[in-house]
Amino acid sequence: MITTDVLVIGSGISGLSYAIKIAQKLPEAKITIVTKADGEESNTKYAQGGVAVVTDFENDSFEKHIEDTLRAGDGLCKREAVEVVVKEGPQRFREIVEWGAQFDKSDVGSYDLGREGGHTENRVVHHKDITGYEIERALLAVVENTSNIKLLPHHYVIDLITEHHIQGEDFNKFNLNCYGAYVLDLKSEKVKRITSKITLMATGGCGHVYKNTTNPVIATGDGIGLAHRAKAKISHMQFIQFHPTAFYSKHSGQLFLISEAVRGFGAKLKTKDGHPFMHKYDEREELASRDIVARAIDNEMKLRGDDYVCLDCRDSDKEKFLAHFPNIYEKCQEEGLDMFKDLIPVVPAAHYLCGGIDVDLEGQSTIQNMFAVGECTNTGLHGANRLASNSLLEAMVFGHRAALKSVELLQKNDFHFDKIDKIPEWNDEGLTVPNEMVLLNYLKKELQIIMSDLVGIVRSNARLDLAKKKEEEIYQSVKEIYKMNLLSPQLSELRNLVSVAWLIITQSIEQKENRGAFFNKDLE
Known part of the structure; x- marks a missing residue:
């Protein structure tokens, strides 16, 4: 068993900035970052456009940025969340510049500000057309020089540890705690039990639930699948932004x-x-x-x-x-x-998931001691449709807020860690290694076809009903495979994609009006 103060799942701008903040404020705290690929592989890395942030107060203003965000969100944004992100954005942006991220400047030395769809002013700071890559580079350099942060690449989270996993524990599903996660070490092929006082979900999006996506191959909705199985509240999954x-x-x-x-x-x-x-x-x-x-x-x-x-x-x-x-x-x-x-x-x-794990203004989910930041969350900022380049800003602001709250909880140190002794090791006795991967690949492709053809940019009642039926068939097949076989990254990802698909389909059926990124032609 590995024990850590803070477990960070994901190594994009959300997870890295959060970890750095806690490490700097609490030098004695032990922070562990796990990521299923290399440390640098994340959705952040592929963000081209930049960061939407008010830096030119002569031509731009917080009010303009707020109104542009609310307009893009089509009436479903939480105004308080929008105001927090926009008004705290400049300070968070200055921090990542201090950490070494570089942004393009004009001939007169001010930031070269781009403009994207939905913005009424030029306000997007950028590093050529590889802004996310530059931010990721700078943050990883800080992490490497921070002694109390340990980054574990090629570690795949299988399940969150909650009262469900504690032997003999009676639990109330409305008052669950998170105690860490079961993690598959992809190199040793062993499942580790990592217990933590606080767990941060920073796993990015779920683009690969569709056939075509701008997301990297790691974007399989893992955080949302994990949170869904742990009974966290998840919403606005019907609002998928297509680039x-x-x-x-x-x-x-x-x-x-x-x-x-x-x-x-x-x-x-x-x-x-x-x-x-x-x-x-x-x-x-x-x-x-x-x-x-x-x-x-x-x-x-x-x-x-x-x-x-x-x-x-x-x-x-x-x-x-x-x-x-x-x-x-x-x-x-x-x-x-x-x-x-x-x-x-x-x-x-x-391209982008506008909903996800419900969190408050400090990034806390409905599961105690589990925070979530970034694309896997529903903060209320995006509403029904994300304004271009608001996502990296959201990650910075909520990463900071979640870090401050986590530091407060760590200093208070009221975590009931006596329950950890009751957490069992991962049990895979009697399970076998799959003879072939073709069935998993087939089911994944079938799921992607269903989502692309029936739950895409334009939906209909008939398409959604058929998608629900087909998704249920795939779910039953995956359930049977899971019962019989040792876990692999492919099987784990497929489990998460099936959960994500179910959430998108069911919440699309529940959506009774066209808003933002959601469009059902039967609701016109």
Whole structure:
């Protein structure tokens, strides 16, 4: 058994910034970060656009940022959460700059501010088109130099430890505590019991519940699956944001994201034969919020029977474009396309989960001593639709707030750790190693097809009813496999994806009006 003061699950901006804050305030505290891939692999790493934060108080203001966020969220944001994130954002941004993250500046030395869909002012700070990668680099460097933080890569969390796992414990499902997690060491293939006073869920999104996503392969909804099995409250799962412009591929899986900032830079959306179409859908055209742009593209593709639409960057200032988007330009070159000569094929892809584990303004979930920060949460900031580049800001602000509350709890030290002795080791007696992985792969692909075809950008009552029936069949199959076989990362991920799919489908059925990223054509 490993015992730690704080267990952090996930190594993106949420988990790393939270861990650094606690480590600096409590040098004697032991903090353990587990991540199922390398330490640097996270959703943060793939965030291109930047951080939406007010830095230019002459042209911009907190009020403008708040109103833009509320408008994008289509009436379902929690205003208090929005105000907290926007108003505390500048201070949190300055902290990550102090930790070494670098952001592009203009010739006069001020930040070079980009603008994305839904924003009324230029307020997005960025590091070329690899902002998330730069933030991840800076935070990992701080973690490596912080002696009381230990990062364990290739460790996969199987289940949270709550009263359910404590032998002989009578528990009230409305008053559960978290005592750590069972974790599979992928190299030793052994399950470890890691007990902790406080557990932070910072596991990112769930894009791979769909066939096409901009998310890395690790984004399988693990935190939400874990929290769901532990009986945490989870909501707003019906609000899946599809990024309008992912580079089109005939292959399923992670698609390369072409940042919304490219449209903010002046690129136009056109049909395959070169006709613009966004003017038909919104007066803001290419700069409308993501849900509107994604549905417009989806509709044009269905009307025409095309597999993609195109992004036209041919009239862009080449020198300035290359300074802003070198990585995107290089990727298109690798695919045989010149952004200044060719139309770039794009499709919407699952990009961001606006809901998740319910938390309060200090990042506390409905399970005691379990916090959650980042994309796996429902803080109330995003409502029905996330405003572009608000996610990294949310991670910084809520990571800070959760850290402060965790420090307070650790100093109080009232955790009832006497119960830890009753927590059993992981029992896999009698289970066997699966003979082949083809069944797991088949079920995962079937689930992704169901979600993409029936629970995508545009839904209907009939599609959702059929999706629920099909998901139930897959759930029963996975349940039987789980009973008989030793756990593997593939089986664990599939369990989590099935839970995520169930939450999205059932909460979509419960949603009775179209809002933001949610659209059911039978509710028009």
